[in-house]
Amino acid sequence: MKRIGFLGCGKIGQALLKHIKELDGVDVAFVQDPVYTKAAGDTFPVVTKGDKDLYATADLIIECANASVLKEWGVTMLQATDVLTFSVTAFSDPSFWDTMVQCKQTSGHHLYIPHGAILGLDGIFDGRAMWTAIKIVTTKSPKSLGRTDTERTVLYDGPTRKACELFPRNVNVHASVALAGIGFDRTESVIIVDPAVETNAHHIYLDSDSTHMELIISSVAKGAVSGAYTPQSACGSLDRVLQHTRDVLFV
Numbered sequence: 073m074k075r076i077g078f079l080g081c082g083k084i085g086q087a088l089l090k091h092i093k094e095l096d097g098v099d100v101a102f103v104q105d106p107v108y109t110k111a112a113g114d115t116f117p118v119v120t121k122g123d124k125d126l127y128a129t130a131d132l133i134i135e136c137a138n139a140s141v142l143k144e145w146g147v148t149m150l151q152a153t154d155v156l157t158f159s160v161t162a163f164s165d166p167s168f169w170d171t172m173v174q175c176k177q178t179s180g181h182h183l184y185i186p187h188g189a190i191l192g193l194d195g196i197f198d199g200r201a202m203w204t205a206i207k208i209v210t211t212k213s214p215k216s217l218g219r220t221d222t223e224r225t226v227l228y229d230g231p232t233r234k235a236c237e238l239f240p241r242n243v244n245v246h247a248s249v250a251l252a253g254i255g256f257d258r259t260e261s262v263i264i265v266d267p268a269v270e271t272n273a274h275h276i277y278l279d280s281d282s283t284h285m286e287l288i289i290s291s292v293a294k295g296a297v298s299g300a301y302t303p304q305s306a307c308g309s310l311d312r313v314l315q316h317t318r319d320v321l322f323v
């Protein structure tokens with residue numbers, strides 16, 4: 073029996089909880105979330121604070137809260153068990169990233185970064201030695217950025233590290249691409265607010281001396297931080313971590 077803990081259990085977490093109920097040999101160890109209310113049949117503990125003993129009851133903890141919560145509990149979790157984390161902008165803080173890498177090495181536990189809202193992080197990682205430039209242009213509605221702009225405006229154009237500091241809830245895609253590719257300082261982030269759009273769109277440009285690739289991801293998020301695809305992809309990532317590989321395994 074594999075036991076999964078949750079740090080944060082909103083849109084992504086609840087999709088994963090539902091998915092786990094359909095899997096054989098997988099159970100929920102705990103949910104840590106100040107607002108989660110138990111549903112009928114929930115037998116696991118729901119807590120507002122964690123500690124190493126609680127975390128050690130899980131084979132894997134899935135963080136789907138936010139970057140500051142990940143920074144608060146990340147080291148304690150990784151000392152205790154494997155961690156899969158969605159709030160990737162937290163890793164733009166170099167001291168937090170270094171501490172987590174060191175903790176991963178001393179504990180022997182794994183740190184998993186899911187592909188989340190986009191496709192192809194594994195392929196970006198495979199090409200990391202060859203990329204000469206990576207740029208991500210994100211266009212969102214004022215509502216999804218918590219703003220009231222009345223005209224299209226470029227809010228930011230510069231290194232991904234600073235974009236993560238300015239928009240921690242909105243640029244997890246940028247952070248994941250930076251980590252998989254050429255890092256937070258060499259990846260360029262452009263953030264555009266546009267009242268004419270109802271979608272959240274990411275346009276990713278990857279360049280090397282010999283290759284050019286583009287990925288376009290566009291989704292209706294209705295003002296929420298996560299679109300409809302991310303909870304689906306989260307379930308696939310969990311399956312791959314657990315090696316519940318269905319019929320065909322895409323690697």
Ligand SMILES: NC(=O)c1ccc[n+]([C@@H]2O[C@H](COP(=O)([O-])OP(=O)(O)OC[C@H]3O[C@@H](n4cnc5c(N)ncnc54)[C@H](O)[C@@H]3O)[C@@H](O)[C@H]2O)c1
Binds near residue numbers: 081105106240241245
């Ligand atoms: N990597 C990606 O591609 C990607 C894509 C979408 C979302 N995300 C990120 O994933 C995270 C979760 O997204 P979501 O849509 O499920 O968000 P959500 O707002 O629906 O859920 C977040 C949950 O975290 C809980 N929370 C808040 N403070 C907490 C604390 N101190 N301790 C424990 N739990 C706490 C909230 O109560 C809520 O239930 C966010 O950081 C989001 O930005 C990443």
